[in-house]
Amino acid sequence: MKKDVKLKIFDLMVTARCLEERMIKMSKSADGHFWLGGPGEEAFNVPLGMLSRPGRGVEYDYFHFHYRNAATMLAMGMDPRDELRQANNRATDPFSGGRNFVNHFARVEWNVCPVTSTIQTQWLIAPGTARAQKRHGGEGITIVTCGDAGTAEGDFHIGLNWATQPGWDLPLLFIVTNNRYGISTSYDQVHGAGNIAEMARGYGMEFGIVDGTDVEASYSKLEEVMDFVRKERRPYLLEASVSRLYGHSSSSGANRVPEDSETDPLEEWVKKLIKAKLLTRKDYQAKYEAETQRMNEYLKEVKQEPAPTPESIYDHIYKDA
Amino acid sequence: MKKDVKLKIFDLMVTARCLEERMIKMSKSADGHFWLGGPGEEAFNVPLGMLSRPGRGVEYDYFHFHYRNAATMLAMGMDPRDELRQANNRATDPFSGGRNFVNHFARVEWNVCPVTSTIQTQWLIAPGTARAQKRHGGEGITIVTCGDAGTAEGDFHIGLNWATQPGWDLPLLFIVTNNRYGISTSYDQVHGAGNIAEMARGYGMEFGIVDGTDVEASYSKLEEVMDFVRKERRPYLLEASVSRLYGHSSSSGANRVPEDSETDPLEEWVKKLIKAKLLTRKDYQAKYEAETQRMNEYLKEVKQEPAPTPESIYDHIYKDA
Amino acid sequence: MATMAQAIRMALHYGEENLGVTDVFGEDVGPPLGGVFTASQGLKTAWNSPLDERGIIGTALGLALAGQRPVCEIQFGDYIFNTIDLLKIVGNTHWSCIGQFEVPLVCMTIVGAGIHGSIYHSHSFESVAAHIPGWKIVLPSTPIDAYGLMISAIKDPNPVMFLYPKALIRVKGEQRIPGEPDEKILKRMIDAPTGPTLAHIEQARVDWKPEWPSGLTDYQVPFSKANIVQEGTDITVVTYARHVFMARQAAAQLKESDGVSVEIVDLRTLYPWDRETVMNSIRKTGRVLVLNEDTPVCNFGEHILREIITECFYELHARPRLLAGADVPGVGLHEILELASIPQVQNIVDEIRGICAEEP
Amino acid sequence: MATMAQAIRMALHYGEENLGVTDVFGEDVGPPLGGVFTASQGLKTAWNSPLDERGIIGTALGLALAGQRPVCEIQFGDYIFNTIDLLKIVGNTHWSCIGQFEVPLVCMTIVGAGIHGSIYHSHSFESVAAHIPGWKIVLPSTPIDAYGLMISAIKDPNPVMFLYPKALIRVKGEQRIPGEPDEKILKRMIDAPTGPTLAHIEQARVDWKPEWPSGLTDYQVPFSKANIVQEGTDITVVTYARHVFMARQAAAQLKESDGVSVEIVDLRTLYPWDRETVMNSIRKTGRVLVLNEDTPVCNFGEHILREIITECFYELHARPRLLAGADVPGVGLHEILELASIPQVQNIVDEIRGICAEEP
Ligand SMILES: Cc1ncc(C[n+]2csc(CCOP(=O)(O)OP(=O)(O)O)c2C)c(N)n1
Ligand SMILES: Cc1ncc(C[n+]2csc(CCOP(=O)(O)OP(=O)(O)O)c2C)c(N)n1
Ligand SMILES: [Mg+2]
Numbered sequence A, B: 001m002k003k004d005v006k007l008k009i010f011d012l013m014v015t016a017r018c019l020e021e022r023m024i025k026m027s028k029s030a031d032g033h034f035w036l037g038g039p040g041e042e043a044f045n046v047p048l049g050m051l052s053r054p055g056r057g058v059e060y061d062y063f064h065f066h067y068r069n070a071a072t073m074l075a076m077g078m079d080p081r082d083e084l085r086q087a088n089n090r091a092t093d094p095f096s097g098g099r100n101f102v103n104h105f106a107r108v109e110w111n112v113c114p115v116t117s118t119i120q121t122q123w124l125i126a127p128g129t130a131r132a133q134k135r136h137g138g139e140g141i142t143i144v145t146c147g148d149a150g151t152a153e154g155d156f157h158i159g160l161n162w163a164t165q166p167g168w169d170l171p172l173l174f175i176v177t178n179n180r181y182g183i184s185t186s187y188d189q190v191h192g193a194g195n196i197a198e199m200a201r202g203y204g205m206e207f208g209i210v211d212g213t214d215v216e217a218s219y220s221k222l223e224e225v226m227d228f229v230r231k232e233r234r235p236y237l238l239e240a241s242v243s244r245l246y247g248h249s250s251s252s253g254a255n256r257v258p259e260d261s262e263t264d265p266l267e268e269w270v271k272k273l274i275k276a277k278l279l280t281r282k283d284y285q286a287k288y289e290a291e292t293q294r295m296n297e298y299l300k301e302v303k304q305e306p307a308p309t310p311e312s313i314y315d316h317i318y319k320d321a
Numbered sequence C, D: 001m002a003t004m005a006q007a008i009r010m011a012l013h014y015g016e017e018n019l020g021v022t023d024v025f026g027e028d029v030g031p032p033l034g035g036v037f038t039a040s041q042g043l044k045t046a047w048n049s050p051l052d053e054r055g056i057i058g059t060a061l062g063l064a065l066a067g068q069r070p071v072c073e074i075q076f077g078d079y080i081f082n083t084i085d086l087l088k089i090v091g092n093t094h095w096s097c098i099g100q101f102e103v104p105l106v107c108m109t110i111v112g113a114g115i116h117g118s119i120y121h122s123h124s125f126e127s128v129a130a131h132i133p134g135w136k137i138v139l140p141s142t143p144i145d146a147y148g149l150m151i152s153a154i155k156d157p158n159p160v161m162f163l164y165p166k167a168l169i170r171v172k173g174e175q176r177i178p179g180e181p182d183e184k185i186l187k188r189m190i191d192a193p194t195g196p197t198l199a200h201i202e203q204a205r206v207d208w209k210p211e212w213p214s215g216l217t218d219y220q221v222p223f224s225k226a227n228i229v230q231e232g233t234d235i236t237v238v239t240y241a242r243h244v245f246m247a248r249q250a251a252a253q254l255k256e257s258d259g260v261s262v263e264i265v266d267l268r269t270l271y272p273w274d275r276e277t278v279m280n281s282i283r284k285t286g287r288v289l290v291l292n293e294d295t296p297v298c299n300f301g302e303h304i305l306r307e308i309i310t311e312c313f314y315e316l317h318a319r320p321r322l323l324a325g326a327d328v329p330g331v332g333l334h335e336i337l338e339l340a341s342i343p344q345v346q347n348i349v350d351e352i353r354g355i356c357a358e359e360p
């Protein structure tokens, strides 16, 4: 990995972390009703965004995200203000106009399909965009993400099955971010044998596991498997172990987990960059403070923007024929 | 296998075949509206019934059947008239009072849970009875059957998952009767890689495959795996290859498939018994004719029984508190 | 005349040739069968899905999001109930992303009783469907309406639930679809050869190709336009699907026996429905029966009734009524059970008589 | 006084100790959390299921068929819509096997808006639920009713859908549940210790055991008995759940401003509902508003309205009305959106005024 890539990842990880922390604070004040997001997943989610090909239409990648992919969106080029607009339910929220929870993206220019809160249904929709891409040819792929607990839904299997129909292997990258929890239920309580990724075996599908808290491991694994899916036009199931640094969501407090109970991928990356002499702790602190400050200012700015109107609830129910 | 067991299986197979053929004829006349059932599955379904332990309550086996298990019910001791009552929609139909399609059994005295036409939902219900049995102890097990096409439903996986929860391996025998068709869609069109049974791998579940048109193979495999599930109190997934000798159902004509296109397990068994000098072709013909005759007479008898009344549609919506 | 199955097939063909339909798919929708009710025989974009309703709806949505124009089928309306969450998502997609993504998909599924379908092949779906926002819902009673509504469904940029009645799928039309050739010719042109078993059918269809009528058009039945099947002055019957025909029979009987003049409105589009036609008719007759076969609690007819009450309460000359299916968990198989569970001509006659006899 | 969460917990405890409840299960229902709304904290039979609603309903049915007495939970009513086919099966089981198998299960799920739940945590479920035959459906508005209805639900040999309102889950009761100790004491006895993170909570609860009030009884609120929350003479409001309280506020305001006397009927059991109480009230007042927050098409209130029309049409002094949620695909997150989507006190006041102003 080149130096500038490493630092770019660092920058994006800090931005993502500060953005999420800004939104966590909002959820504890009058500025936001709710928060859930991805602190602890940045080492994986940033490379995912950097390596993807956002754009509009089947030539580009399609995204069906879980609700912890802010870092991916930032790496794809999202203005943090757009996320704050959603967190603050502004009419200017470009994803949902103040209608949906934070981290529920939808951006047609980048093929980011609407994020729904219904766990795992995205795995049913992803084969549809991937099928269109298979038919079209080219190198566009579909990327779908989910958590570990959600893999218990039958929908997890339906996705794998539709991606491996005879003659119709789909260019579909399935990603499970395993933080070993579904809200309060630990992975060990509800998951029987083996890794989640091994379920791919039953479908003759390629699969792999990666330490999603390790930037370099994540980047190179994603590089490899995205290339595989793009070129081979066949599916791949990737399981990434990640952390959940602020708990499930604001409903469960959104407080930082006890020190050392979970790996902080940002801290790990900072340590590595310091060791490699690409960064000093001071640089990091400065960057962190600057980004925190930037987010504070963005929020101030965003809060001035208009709220949705009561009548707007009826907008967009149907597209005019 | 002892001689008398072999001949008992033969007897039951003939009865099952003649009963189904009687019902097929009914579906083509005014005597029945619809038929679907199990000709082609007898070599497997008869041993299944013989080796099971019907009775009421958690000490006994629970059954969640697909709609092709008449031979199993006969082997468990069902009076063929009961099935004809359902085929002819009599009020005396002990399973559904003339409400449900043929081969949609329900018999509380034998723990035969109501058969529904909704493909694969039985795999969601089976873990419930098995969990009660696991808690209770003893040797009672739950048996659930389905077809090959139905395994594409997410519910197939849900069943496997709930049967392998940590600390809660369930005494549950999962059976897939693979006739390589779902109505008109061939297995090869919609099933990607490997055998269905291998899906069990992802759950760390024991599994196996058996030629379900072969009486001896089926009997001994079932003996083995039922013993395993009874004693080990752990699940097992068994895939049996079977035939579909009269097509999907009366909706697709219910005509006998072209000679030699599918193995007729009864014919195979007859040949083996003849070879082993346990039977002559003549005995077989006589038995076949006698059973055909018996079914004709049963139908005559059953047709005299009362039809359901219009008011009865409101019976049993609720159980009185 | 064409049957409804043939009409749908022709509309789908027109759709894939001229309106950008990319996929017609579902269980047994592709070759060799072309749909258990033959509605997708011979279509070039038809394919067989796994036996998996959730995958079908999900994939249809994905295809639509990727700019395709899918028509998916749920083999029986009875088997759509494991997808309600997905139908809600399909219906909320355009709204929740404030109009960024269009969802031009059609979901077709056959509904209702009348074919001795017993507990699991007799369900209605309109009441649950209409409760799900964001969809347009149609339910034709004739082949020509099925054709015209399917064309409208394909052209519409919104999700459309195309319901069609089991009991009428093989009934021939009374009106010729534009471009429809003579009945026998049509059959020879577009009905796939058949046989006693699947093996025979497969064999017979190896080299078969339909010959599509050349004169088919984009004849549309516009959404939200009800059809006044017959005019009348004494009472309005608001209905759809199979009960249009039952209402006609009841009306004929009542004309004869009681001299009552019944106006029958076939809604055709159930949502958004044609309030104007319904209310105008009721304003004229002063009496109304809403008629369908779904179970009665939270029945779509109750919605119609509520709107009638809201708009015409003080203009009604008699208590408005709903005649719906029996409040039971299923339609029993025995004919006696089915007849007792689904409104029959005599029940309709009785209700109309009852309403007309009321003197406020 | 106890909150509704505490009331449900106590009833479930009573159920597992005295009424044979064998399993209380669902997502996050067991330790450490005891339910995302704490309704199953400290229960000895509570366990965590996989994240899988279809498995939950299926397993509950299997347990019931095997003679167990399960209470399962769907974490949010918003996530029950992938199980409608199974709920139909649960509801038809006793009927389709002509009474051979009993299905004594309770399915509990929290419904409605009012907690800034946005598109996926604000859904109502009563309209779809009531359309499914074979279930009994309850939806309490107070802790004591929640307790008494849960006891009835557990005792009933039929499937019971126990809905409870998100907006009221933490509201304290006005009436003491038999055996309920003093508020602070209750809290100390049965509320699990908490902490800033899951790790802290797990830690704090390792050795924690609830101390259940000893005096709890099998206090039942019988099914199909509505509650006249306040008597009145001018108009009847038929409602339930959160809107009971909104109706009370509206009534107080109207009494003050217009001198209108409002009778409020809290249905409590939605199916089979208490026709007698409703009709008697309407016969007395001659005017009626049906009020809830579900979307308006095929809304449960339309069913009530239809029955009112059927029974009391000629006794009504004014057009009866339904005030329901907006006809939109979801409740938006911004407060302005939620307020515009769910009937508020002022909307109720306006509707009641409108009805009372009508002169036939
Ligand atoms: C279908 C459905 N059921 C339940 C929920 C409630 N819920 C929201 S998040 C969650 C846990 C998800 O865990 P996991 O899949 O591991 O993802 P994570 O939150 O850990 O990233 C649950 C149960 C939901 N949103 N959707
Ligand atoms: C949920 C559901 N979807 C569709 C159907 C319609 N259907 C009935 S049988 C069948 C094919 C089943 O094939 P398979 O599972 O292989 O069993 P088989 O009939 O071959 O024994 C289909 C699609 C159904 N009954 N239930
Ligand atoms: Mg997780």
Ligand SMILES: [Mg+2]
Pocket (backbone or CB within 6 Å): B147, B148, B149, B177, B178, B179, B180, B181, B182, B183
């Ligand atoms: Mg099969």
